Amino acid sequence: MKMKKLIFICIFISSILLVPFGLSEEKAPDFSLEDINGEIFTLSNHRGKIVLIDFMATWCPPCRWEMHELKKVRKNTSEEDVVMISIDVDYRESVDDIKRVFGEYVDEWIFALDTKGVSQLYGIKVIPTLVIIDREGYISFRHEGAMHSDLLISKIEEIGGPKIYVSHKPSHPKAGSAVKFSAEVYGKNVRNVRLWIQECSKSMCYFPVEINMSEVSSGHFDATYTLRNDTIYFHYKVLAEVDGKNIESQTFNVTVEKKSEKTPGFELMIVLIAMLLIFTRVKKHE
Structure with missing residues (x-):
């Protein structure tokens, strides 16, 4: 019964071919x-690349058209930057079925049976x-129904275009401490990567500053910044020139923990205890 419903949906879609597409921001x-060649495909191994997944079946007319x-x-599209995999959702089919129906395509990208x-x-x-x-492993696009290549290429270029992903450590910094900022910049001809940061105290927000970030590996940049002692929160983002255009990351707001007060060290405590014992013995002999 379920398979008949799926066939009906498949035939229905073949009559319209395109349905409105939507965006999603859920983790994939x-x-x-x-x-079909016996190799293991693991999605997480392709982090940093765009991954296109095509859910299909050999008996589905719009799947064949697509x-x-x-x-x-x-x-x-670049094979180094865009990974493509077609997954046959019908568990009753075989590798031979895929090769028989889609033989002219199986050497172009990855094909697999949905056995999991x-x-x-x-x-x-x-x-x-x-x-x-x-590139960060989030579902950025989902489309039900066959899709024309020009629209699909445009969407891939939009998702895979120049982007900056940023992070900081520690995740909960303390006032007066050093914070390490990291940025992954995707695109060609990357230059002039800067950290923009603005600190705020209880009474005021200070003027924002920009510091240059150092490239530690291809496309990966780091910078370390020491917070003021009175900072209670700060805003930051990363700016860069990519392909001759100025782009920037999302702006993040970070709450800062209060600077901890210094407490006597263990060695000082030992000295104080020793002095107390000596004082007590002296008192006993008086």
Whole structure:
């Protein structure tokens, strides 16, 4: 019964081909599948790349039509930057079925049978369904129904365009302490990467400052900044020039813990206890 419903949905979609697409910001569930060549595909191994997942079946007409569009996508995107995998959601099918129906495409990108329930993990109710996962592992795009290659390429370029991802350690810094800021910058011709930060005390916000970040590896930049003793929170973001354009990351607001008061060290406590014992003995002999 479920398969008949899925077939009906598939035929219905083949009559309209395109339905409105939507965005999502949920973390993409990790999974591992054995592809039709016996290699293991693990989603988390492709962090830092754009991943396009095509949920399909060999008997689905729009799925077959879309293969030609996906081939255009493969030819117009970098294999080093965009990973493509087509997952057959029908557990009754075999590797031979995939090779027989999609033989002209199986050498172009990854194909696999859904032997681990990945379609359920992603809540797939319609085929074909396309899912695009961004470099940070979030689902940035989901589309039910076949999609033309030009629209799909445009969406991939939008998601995979120049971006800056930032982080800081410790996550809960203290006033007066040093904070390490890191940035991953994606794009070509990256230069002039700077940390922008503004500190605020109880009474005022200080003028923001910019400091240059050092490239520690390809596309990865670090900078260390020492907070003021009276800082209670700060704002920060990272700026950069990528492909001749100025871009910036999201702005983050961070609450700062109060600077801890100094307490006597262990050695001082030992000295005080020793002095107290000596004083007590002297008193006894008086």
